[in-house]
Amino acid sequence: MSEPVTLSVADDELALLTDLYQLTMIQAYWKEGMHQTPATFSLFFRELPPSRRFILACGQQHAAATLSQLHFNAVAIKKLASTGRFDDDFLDWLSNWRFSGDIWAVPEGTVLFPHQPLLEVDAPIAEAQLLESLIMNLVQLETVLASKAARIVWAAGDRPVVDFGMRRVHGIDAAVRGVRAYKTAGISGTSNVLGGLRHDLPLSGTMAHSYILAHDDEPSAFRAFARHYPDTTLLVDTYDTLQGVQHVIDVLRDMPSLTVSAVRLDSGDLSTLAKRARALLDDAGFQSIRIIASSGLDEHSIAELIAQDAPIDAFGVGTQMGVSADAPVIDLSYKLVEYAGTPRAKHSPSKTNLPTRKQIYRRRDTQGRYLGDIIARRDETGIEGEALLVPVVTGGVINTTAMADTQHASTRVADALPRFPASVTALADGESDYPVALSDALAHLSSTV
Amino acid sequence: MSEPVTLSVADDELALLTDLYQLTMIQAYWKEGMHQTPATFSLFFRELPPSRRFILACGQQHAAATLSQLHFNAVAIKKLASTGRFDDDFLDWLSNWRFSGDIWAVPEGTVLFPHQPLLEVDAPIAEAQLLESLIMNLVQLETVLASKAARIVWAAGDRPVVDFGMRRVHGIDAAVRGVRAYKTAGISGTSNVLGGLRHDLPLSGTMAHSYILAHDDEPSAFRAFARHYPDTTLLVDTYDTLQGVQHVIDVLRDMPSLTVSAVRLDSGDLSTLAKRARALLDDAGFQSIRIIASSGLDEHSIAELIAQDAPIDAFGVGTQMGVSADAPVIDLSYKLVEYAGTPRAKHSPSKTNLPTRKQIYRRRDTQGRYLGDIIARRDETGIEGEALLVPVVTGGVINTTAMADTQHASTRVADALPRFPASVTALADGESDYPVALSDALAHLSSTV
Known part of the structure; x- marks a missing residue:
């Protein structure tokens, strides 16, 4: 048997757990001198599975903490070199790379609806791109299982x-x-x-x-x-x-x-x-x-x-x-929404996304019941409601106070779910009538990008 | 954040990746002096998902190799002690435990049908039981993905x-x-x-x-x-x-x-x-x-x-x-089929299984097309066809020559699939007409246990 019997994937092997095109694109950016250009990527989903009326976002803070530690050790660099696809000087750069950007994320166990970001990464484009595949894998698993x-x-x-x-x-x-x-x-x-x-x-x-x-x-x-x-x-x-x-x-x-x-x-x-x-x-x-x-x-x-x-x-x-048998996948997307300070959006049929850095505001009535959400530009002010996205990694450093442990998260989930209208927590297939709207400024931007 | 950011599970933590009841049952066997009694467990599935006409058994040889190396290190023993459920002398026994039994498995990438074993474990009951949860987890993943x-x-x-x-x-x-x-x-x-x-x-x-x-x-x-x-x-x-x-x-x-x-x-x-x-x-x-x-x-x-x-x-x-979205689970069972030399079977409604140690024989016609399978007692002789189950672990030692690498396995799959009738490889929902029968001896035993 020529293959290793080990099943383990060590933390310092995780940098290689990515799609090849991330690394080839980053090398291209690096050669083009574009790798340091600031960018924002947003992790969201366009549609709920038919058997879901909400998702319970889970794993995004934990993933952010993991990703802020990512690096390519000597073994990983050697393996990449063996593929013959990478220049030595690029691999030198990669071996010194550490994540230097910001990650905003909703708290573990946040109820979310389509087009609301689970997290956003503000970083030099090469860095934000480098996180994509692993972020999606990590967040997908916990969110699928927690939602079920x-x-x-x-x-x-x-x-x-x-x-x-x-x-x-x-x-x-x-x-x-x-x-x-x-x-x-x-x-x-x-x-x-x-x-x-x-x-x-x-x-x-x-x-x-x-x-x-x-x-x-x-x-x-x-x-x-x-x-x-x-x-x-x-x-x-x-x-x-x-x-x-x-x-x-x-x-x-x-x-x-x-x-x-x-x-x-x-x-x-x-x-x-x-x-x-x-x-x-x-x-x-x-x-x-x-x-x-x-x-x-x-x-x-x-x-x-x-x-x-x-x-x-x-x-x-x-x-x-x-396995969340009725909905084993939530179709998460991680999309470029801003590049060099300019909002961007993809226009492929049925694959659109909201441009720019965003924030989600969740409003309550006087009894504490949730009334609806507004998705806004992150730089807007004066919008009512609880801002759901919080900075969990800043300048590459984990903001430990923003991170809840699972005990805290489960208490928050138990508190939050009954505050939604019954159409959100109903078990039958169907859609909720919970209102999620865009702010005027985001709606305007979205129609003009 | 009180939780570890590490995502890795080291090979020597795998012994703890089990269901609690396995360990409490084993302690019970140990206290009752039953833990050394020879037993056979069979890993099989009762029904195909509606969208499948066969499964491609995968991971069972790799799992057998992994499981033959399983042990509880000092850290694991300390963690078990901390649960307050285990006696010190049982934990002493557990810390010295190594798998000593035999594992028979079909080669990686074998086409299988309901009630055909992917593998069988012959071992003292405590040992065979100790492997259950991890065997099922490991084989389930690769078999689900390979089948899709x-x-x-x-x-x-x-x-x-x-x-x-x-x-x-x-x-x-x-x-x-x-x-x-x-x-x-x-x-x-x-x-x-x-x-x-x-x-x-x-x-x-x-x-x-x-x-x-x-x-x-x-x-x-x-x-x-x-x-x-x-x-x-x-x-x-x-x-x-x-x-x-x-x-x-x-x-x-x-x-x-x-x-x-x-x-x-x-x-x-x-x-x-x-x-x-x-x-x-x-x-x-x-x-x-x-x-x-x-x-x-x-x-x-x-x-x-x-x-x-x-x-x-x-x-x-x-x-x-x-995620094998249309069939994310194959309902694998790992059941006691023989204990102290006596065939056993479970009789819960719709949860029956074939008793005793078994072998699968796959017959071909002169053109090499598969004609049908016989599931027999392992101790039967003279049954025509290729015997699919081979010993991959014997006395706790991996039989490396029985293990194919993935290159070899994929060649075998490509060779085997066209030999089945079209009703096996058809993509539409439905059942194949591929004949799978019990030998007379197994049929007789099955009706009398």
């Missing part, structure tokens, strides 16, 4: 949602950073050990069918597991769900010293099974045993279970959240 | 397909390992520098709209870029595609010393634009300039372009391949 998770958390209301999706997400980085996005969106726990430990989300775990199958019978498996873990969740559907619940009851009656905190239903008609399981447990005097449900859940099935009054106390969600 | 890419390559026929998707895939690991999957599936090149360099796939790059926008006008941008890169591809749709093509012609007529190898169309009606662009170029005497098309392409739009005789020489594919 926010809907699932919303559907579940006050019942906790736990992430069971590590095995389904697209690879290692998605598994680990996904937990960060989930936490921001309000997920209560995760089964993913490395992700949970790294991003400080409580670990949660039950048992697998294989554990039951490895024992002679279901009661033996339950007895053994409950003996080892006094605060345990037992999986009851390996053979027959209600018989499984009865086995839990039998085991607890036989051995009163054992305690079981919950049972997990993982197949079948979850609403009916939860009601029958609840009745069995209650009749046997085990009102304190909670019911956790999993098995292909998403926001729609959770909402339906709640509408059916299913007595489910917590939801375990895996696949659908792990 | 194989259809795209098939649709394109003899025209090369280049991966432009780095910015859309779900995170860093997916970006880098995705290139490995794409190469196996027959993708010809990638824009992704790190992915291409690591997995030895040719790098390919054109230019972005921002480069055009940063120049005073399109001809100036073309002139500058072609001067730097004699073998260049010019992006012609920033303002107006056919005007862009005319600008390429004008620039080349003005400066006969320049050469342009291709133009790239990235928006609009690609078939019509390609035909008009081809006519313009041919009429001007530039028959050698190739036409590359991109913009939301997938296997269906590529097939349509080819059916319309669009004179497109190569396809750049990004988003749809990067």
Whole structure:
């Protein structure tokens, strides 16, 4: 086998995680003496996926911090040299390059709508271009996963949602950073050990069918597991769900010293099974045993279970959240909007963008409900509302006070979502009536560039 | 900001990339003295996504090699201790653990159908269980991406397909390992520098709209870029595609010393634009300039372009391949199929599996066309056909001769796909009529476990 078995990508390899054309364009700028010309790039999306009414912007501050540290080490330079596409003096320049620009970004976990920037980069064009591919990759992942998770958390209301999706997400980085996005969106726990430990989300775990199958019978498996873990969740559907619940009851009656905190239903008609399981447990005097449900859940099935009054106390969600199956992509664009002080825009059919440096203002009424947003030129003053874009990197240096941790971000998300009109948080396909307008000055500029 | 900015996951952190219940179950087995009991787990899928007629199994050999190296270092053990869920003596055992079992896997890039194992792990149950979550995560990613890419390559026929998707895939690991999957599936090149360099796939790059926008006008941008890169591809749709093509012609007529190898169309009606662009170029005497098309392409739009005789020489594919948007998940299962020498199976509704250790036999006719597969017990003899599962890890040691590199794998895929009936490689939704049967012995066992 000629390939390396290593799966890891070290932080100092990240500079090479880019599209080749970024490097060839930068070399061209450098040769043309254009590389230092000031430019602004804006990261935004033109359209929501049909199954989304908002996105939860996530990862943009974290990405900005990462990108401000980017550099090409000697190994990377040597690899680039080996492609035969780059001049030695350009590679010398590249090896000394550090990001010197500014990055404005909305806080982690900000609800956004089409054409609102997640972030804007003000930097010499070569530098801003150098960040493009990696910025998009990093922000795309967390925003896609957080946007899906926010809907699932919303559907579940006050019942906790736990992430069971590590095995389904697209690879290692998605598994680990996904937990960060989930936490921001309000997920209560995760089964993913490395992700949970790294991003400080409580670990949660039950048992697998294989554990039951490895024992002679279901009661033996339950007895053994409950003996080892006094605060345990037992999986009851390996053979027959209600018989499984009865086995839990039998085991607890036989051995009163054992305690079981919950049972997990993982197949079948979850609403009916939860009601029958609840009745069995209650009749046997085990009102304190909670019911956790999993098995292909998403926001729609959770909402339906709640509408059916299913007595489910917590939801375990895996696949659908792990890949955001109904909308695995948000079509982010990173576009040049200003060059050498002049606003720019692309005019390809259906690929237009708003020119110039921008700011988003979000207005509230006296009850704190969101009334609507204005997208304005960044240099405009006197526009009412909360300015969403804040400087997170200035002159290449991370502005640590502007960066919220995930705990803070998830609190902010939980506070913000109920302030939007119901048409924003509705789960059905469709569009919200939340007003997003351009300021007069931006509208004027946009029509004349 | 309280969280680390590092994005990297080191190889020796991978042991912690698991679901918590794996570790709690293993501790339970260890306490029960069951952890050394021999077991077999099988990795398979029960159903194809509606938009797939086969999967291209990818990553299973690479995953086996990775997993055979897994261990818990001192940092990992300390982190586990901090959760308060594990006994010190269990953690001692875990810190000394190395995988000692066997892994059988199909070669990278094997066409598979429901209920055929991608791999099987024969090991003490604690060890086999310890691999579950990471095996599924690793194999899922590469198999999902390779399965999509194989259809795209098939649709394109003899025209090369280049991966432009780095910015859309779900995170860093997916970006880098995705290139490995794409190469196996027959993708010809990638824009992704790190992915291409690591997995030895040719790098390919054109230019972005921002480069055009940063120049005073399109001809100036073309002139500058072609001067730097004699073998260049010019992006012609920033303002107006056919005007862009005319600008390429004008620039080349003005400066006969320049050469342009291709133009790239990235928006609009690609078939019509390609035909008009081809006519313009041919009429001007530039028959050698190739036409590359991109913009939301997938296997269906590529097939349509080819059916319309669009004179497109190569396809750049990004988003749809990067997340396998129509089937971002293949519902892999990793199930206990044998324990202490006894076949096991799970009986939950719609979650059944085939018991015991297995082998897949693929039969050919005298012309080399595939006739059908038999899934058999691994210990059966005398069954006709090529045995697909080969031992890649034996007694914890990687069998390097069984492992193909990606070059070899992609050659094998290109050879194998045309040998299947057209109903397997057809692009439309639907099922193939390729016969997959159980051997009599396996059918009998399956009905009696």
